[in-house]
Amino acid sequence: MSELLDVAKKAVSLAQQKGAKEARVTAYRSRDVALQWRDGKVENVTEATTRGINVQLYVDGRYASVSTSDLRPEALERFLDDSVAMARTLTADAFRTLPDPKLYAGRSSADLVLVDPKYGDRTADARRALAKQLEDAARGVKGADVILSVTTNVADSNGRTARATSNGFEGERESTDFSVSVDVSVKDPDGRRPSDGLGASSHFFADLPPAEELGRASTARALARIGAKKTESKVMTMVVENRVARRLVGALLGAMTARAVQQKQSFLEGKVGTPLFGKLFTMIDDPFVPKGMGSRLFDGEGIAAKRFPVVEAGVLKALYIDDYYGRKLHLAPTTAGASNLLFPGGKGDLEELIKGVKDGVLVTGFLGGNTNGTTGDYSLGVQGFRIRDGKRAEPVGETNISGNQVGLWQKLVKVGADPYAFSSMRTPTMVFDAVQFAGV
C-alpha cells in the first residue's frame, strides 16, 4: 500500500472515530513546475510540491464535504471534529450515503499509460531550452517584424491521488502531465495588438507537438488576426476548428448532469432515447483511452469506469448520473462527469471541410458568452475567418453567434476525422448549417 493510500485510510478511520457513519477520503500530492518565458528571458518560474486531503462525511444522513492542506495531526483532528459538528447542524438527507459497493466492482485493470518514465529528465535547463526554442521558432517566421512580444510556457507535473472509503473502496491514480504554449502579440496598423497562439497538453513529453512546428504555427495564427473586422449580421454556415469545438460540447455537458435534471435546470430532461440532434452527431464517453487526458479506472465516487455512448447518431442515449442525484431521480448511476469524449464517424480535415462551404465563417476562437442550460439558448462571441467559395478569406472578430443548442446540433452537417489529441474532449472539426451571426 502506498503512503498516500495509508493517509487516506487513516483519515477515514479518524472521521469515523469523530462520529461520521461513513466517509470517503481523497489524499493528493503533486509536484508542479511552471516556467514562463518572455522575449528572450525567464519571466517567472514557480515550483512546489502541494498536498492535502478532501473528505466527504456522512454523519447520520447529514453530509459535509471538506478539504484541508493543514495535515498536522492535531490540526487534522480538530478539523474533523469541527466538520462533523457542522454536519450535525444540517437536516438529514435520506439520499446521502456512500454508493453501493457493487458499483465499485468490475473495475478494469487496464494500464492507462499515464506516467511517462522519462519525467525525471525534465531539468530546469531543459525547460528553459524548450521555452527558448518555442520563442525562436515563433520569431523565425516571415513577417515576424510586426511581433510585439512572444510569451512561451513550459510546465510539468507529477500528481498522485489515493482514495479510500469506509465501505471498502480503495483506488489510486498517478499521472505525469506536460504542457507547452506559445502566445504571440503582433502590431496591427489600426492600433490594435492582436495575439494568438497554440498550446498542447499530454501525459508523455514525447507526445507534445515539435517546438518548431508549434512556434511557427503560433505566429502564423497571430499574423492572421491582423485587420480582423466584424462581419455581416446574417445566417451562415459555421465551420468550427477542432481545438475550440469543445466550447460547444461543454455547453451541452452542463445540461447532461443528473443534478441539472433533478433541479429542473436542463433542456435535456426527458429526452433520453429521443433523436434530438442531427444524425452525424455521435459522442462516446471512453475512460480507457491509452494516454487519454481524461482516462480513469474509477470516478470521483469510486464507481468503476465504463465506456458508453452519450449521443448516438443524434439520439441522446445517456446522462451523467452521479450516485446522489441518481437516487433522487430513481435512476441507476452512470458516472458523475465526462472522462474522454470521442466523436467517431467523421471524414476529412479542416482544409477539406472548408472547401465545401460557399459562404460561411470559420471559427478559430470563442470569446465569452454563455448557454442557458434550462432552455438551451446560447449566445457566444467568436473570432475566425470568413469563408468565401470554399476558401479561407478575411479575418473576422467582434462577432457573435446565437441560437438554441438543440437547433445547433440538428444542423451539424459535417464532422471531420481530425480529433484534437491534446484534450479529454477529442473534438473534430465540425460544420453547422444556418447559424445566426451578429456583427455589423
Place this chain on the structure above:
Amino acid sequence: MLKLATALGAASLAGSLGCGGNEAPPRIGGAPPPVGPKPPQAPPQAKIVYFARFGVTESLIRDALGVALAKGGDYADVFFQHRVGSTMALEDGEVNRAFASVDLGVGVRVVKGDQTGYGYTEELTLEAIKNAAATAASIADGPSRDAPAIFRADPGPGGAFPARYLLKRGWEDVSPKEKLPFLLALNERTFKADPRVKKVSVGFSDEHGAVLVADSNGRLVEDVQPMTSLYLSCVAEDKGRREQNGYNVAGREGLDFYTEDRLARMVREAVGRTVILFDAVQPPAGEMPIVMAAGSSGILLHEAIGHGMEADFNRKNTSIYSDRIGKPVAKPFVNIVDDGSIDGARGSINVDDEGNVAGKTLLVDGGTLATYLHDSISAKFYKVPSTGSGRRESFRFPPMPRMRSTYMQNGPHKRDEIIASVKKGILCTNFTNGQVNIGAGDFTFYVKNGFLIEDGKLTRPIKDVNIIGNGPKVLEKIDMVADDLAIDEGGWTCGKNGQSVPVSQGIPTVRVSAITVGGRKA
C-alpha cells in the same frame, strides 16, 4: 483570456471554503487552540499577531528571506495565508449539505529585474519554508544579500493603515446554527413570492483568515480578511416553459450584512428576474445603441478598459492601451476609477498582497487615460509608486496587477433622458459573465436580463444575449453618463492567468451609441 463571472454562473459549490463548529463558538478550523488573545478584528498591523499561533516569528521570516536572497535577488517577500471558510447550502427545501476548507501555507518570491522565482509550501516548518525560498532564489545568479535585521510598518503617505472591513463579530465566532434561518427564510419567501417558482437553492458562504506579507526592505504587515456571500437561485414554470435565474450579494462583511432589506431585495430580484423571462422576446442582432443600467453594468468597464489598464500587459507591450497614457480615450465627462477603499466591498483590500496600502486609482480622468494599475514590479519598471493593485489568489501564486472595485463616476445626464434618447436599442440590466482579449481589445459580456427600447420607451423584456465590442472604440462611444452611480452588491470573481480574485464593479446609467448585440433577429 480574462474572465469575470458571478457566483450564479456556477451551479455547484465546488471550491467553496471553510469550516465551522458546534454550539460553542468554533475554533479556527484546523488550528490548535489559539495561544493568548483571540484572533483580532483589527486593522492591519506591523507585527505578528494572527500567525503567532502557527509558530511564525520574525526570526523565521528573517531566515527565509536570507535563503531567498542568497543568490542575489533584488527583492524578496514571504506571503503567509490562513483561509478558513464554510458554505451551507439548501436544496429541495432543506439545508442538507455543507462545504468547508482550510488553506494554510506560505509563498516565497524572489524578483530579479522583472523576473520572478516562486516557491510555496503548506508546511510552516523552517525547513519547508527554506526549501521554498531556495527554489525561488534560483531565478537570480549572483552574490548573496542580507535579510533585514528589523521589520517595520510602511503604511505609506496616509501615515496609518486603513480599516475597511472591521467586523463587530468575526465569522470564527458565528456558529452554523446562526446561519440556518437565513437559508430557510429565503427558501420559504421565494416560494411564497410567486406560485410559478418550482425549485429554490440557496448558498451561504463565509470566510475568515489573514495574510502576512514581509519583504526584504523590512516591511511587514498582517491583515485579517473576512468575506461573505449569499446566493439565491430559482426555477419557475409557466405553461410548460421553464426559466432559471437568481440574485446574489457579497462583501467583506459580517452577519449583520444580512439585513431584512437586503434579504427582501434578494427574493424580489431573484423571482422578478426569473419570471420576467417568460415574457422575453428574441433580442435583436447587429449594431445598435445600448443603455447600461446603473450598478452591475460596471462589467462594461471591467472588460472594456480595466484589464487593459493592468500594467503587466502594458509593461509587456501587449495591451491595446500600451503607450496611451495622457491621451484622450473618452468624452470629457467620463471618469473611471479602480478603488480598493470602499468600506465592506467585495473588491476592497486594506493592503494588497505585496503589503502596499490600496488606494483609489484614476484610470480615466476627464476622458484622458491617466494611470495603470501597478504591482511592485510594474511600478519599478514605470518608476511610479505602486497603486496597491498587486493581488494573488492564494499563497500558491505570485502577485500581479489586478482590479479591485472598478466604476465610473457620475456624469451630466439623467437616466430618463438617456433612455428617451434611444430610438431602437436595448437596455442591459443584469449580467452573468464577461471576457476580454487584451491586445485586440475585443470584449464581451452576457446579458441575462434586459429590455428593448423602442422610440425612447422600454417595451418588451429580452434575455440571454451576448454583447461584443472593442474596448477603445466603445469608450469613445460612451456619449451619455447619468448621475445615479451604484456599486453592485453582487459576488463577482475575476480570472486572469489562472488566478481568481474577488472584485466589485459599478457604473451610473450610460449610453453606448453603437455596439454589436448578439441576438437572433437581424
